[in-house]
Amino acid sequence: MASTSPKSLLLLVLAVAVVVSDAQLQLSETFYDATCPQAASIVQQKVNAFVDADRGLAAALMRLHFHDCFVRGCDGSVLLNSTDTMLTEKEALLNKGSLRGFEQIDEIKMELECACPGVVSCADILALVARDATAKVGGTSWPVFLGRIDGGASFADEVNSSLPERTDNFTQLVARFARVGLDARDMVILSGGHSIGQVHCGAFFERLYNFQGLNITDPSMDPEFAAMLKVQCPPTKPFGFMALDATNGTFDSAYYLDLLTNKGLLESDVALLSDPLGVEYAIRAVQDPMAFLNEFGWAMIKMGAIPALEPYGWRRHCAFVEPKF
Numbered sequence: 001m002a003s004t005s006p007k008s009l010l011l012l013v014l015a016v017a018v019v020v021s022d023a024q025l026q027l028s029e030t031f032y033d034a035t036c037p038q039a040a041s042i043v044q045q046k047v048n049a050f051v052d053a054d055r056g057l058a059a060a061l062m063r064l065h066f067h068d069c070f071v072r073g074c075d076g077s078v079l080l081n082s083t084d085t086m087l088t089e090k091e092a093l094l095n096k097g098s099l100r101g102f103e104q105i106d107e108i109k110m111e112l113e114c115a116c117p118g119v120v121s122c123a124d125i126l127a128l129v130a131r132d133a134t135a136k137v138g139g140t141s142w143p144v145f146l147g148r149i150d151g152g153a154s155f156a157d158e159v160n161s162s163l164p165e166r167t168d169n170f171t172q173l174v175a176r177f178a179r180v181g182l183d184a185r186d187m188v189i190l191s192g193g194h195s196i197g198q199v200h201c202g203a204f205f206e207r208l209y210n211f212q213g214l215n216i217t218d219p220s221m222d223p224e225f226a227a228m229l230k231v232q233c234p235p236t237k238p239f240g241f242m243a244l245d246a247t248n249g250t251f252d253s254a255y256y257l258d259l260l261t262n263k264g265l266l267e268s269d270v271a272l273l274s275d276p277l278g279v280e281y282a283i284r285a286v287q288d289p290m291a292f293l294n295e296f297g298w299a300m301i302k303m304g305a306i307p308a309l310e311p312y313g314w315r316r317h318c319a320f321v322e323p324k325f
Contacts, residue, residue, distance in 0.1 A: 039119075056197075150313060259282050
């Protein structure tokens with residue numbers, strides 16, 4: 001299949017621009033040009049240094065943006081620490097012990113506050129960091145529209161009902177994405193975020209050792225792949241780690257090739273091929289990897305435009321809420 005043409009990319013840009021302009025905020029690539037023109041370069045330099053030191057951080061930093069936007073919109077609420085009166089998203093079952101990168105975000109925020117005090121929102125930092133981390137490990141860059149307002153609240157009990165879960169089927173995944181204004185195609189493309197990162201072995205133990213409660217391996221899993229997994233992830237090591245795709249640490253379309261060759265890990269990943277849309281897109285991504293990289297960027301722009309549920313103000317520290325200013 002031919003690569004995505006410039007005309008097609010232009011149409012994608014225009015379509016995404018409409019989505020962004022229709023969001024609660026009028027986000028803009030030039031939002032900080034007058035108030036903090038060095039913001040994007042500061043973020044990029046810090047992200048490059050972090051990922052050079054620990055390549056695994058790329059997936060973690062991208063994931064923070066996902067987990068932020070799906071709960072209360074893109075408002076930086078995933079970064080807030082719990083208080084005496086508020087158990088925050090960090091403490092939710094799906095987040096605690098699995099999200100990381102908070103210290104790096106704090107470091108970026110500190111440098112931005114030194115350069116431009118009280119200007120750049122934590123939610124915008126997450127959007128920039130997700131783009132730069134992805135590009136650093138093989139993805140293509142994309143324009144980041146800025147101007148998000150941070151939220152002032154974060155609730156752990158909102159997380160589990162908002163985020164996609166590893167056991168979701170195709171219909172459930174579509175429903176979860178639809179709640180935040182994303183369609184089925186967006187879901188299939190954004191699932192490609194699993195091109196980088198690792199998962200605890202226990203997350204796929206049911207498929208590996210007790211499929212449908214029958215004490216067998218999921219028969220749809222490639223036998224050689226299953227045998228390798230059993231060596232890497234014995235039943236006694238549920239907290240071991242396994243790469244989410246064959247090219248761990250490189251952002252590419254290998255995730256979809258793994259699915260097509262029965263080497264997917266999570267139930268929610270395998271579920272993509274239960275629908276013709278998922279099958280069609282997986283084949284297309286494998287045939288035209290550059291098209292996937294570009295389309296992932298545009299889907300991230302669309303996700304990044306999910307409006308904040310309760311905008312509060314620009315927080316000076318991403319982990320705490322201060323009086324409005």
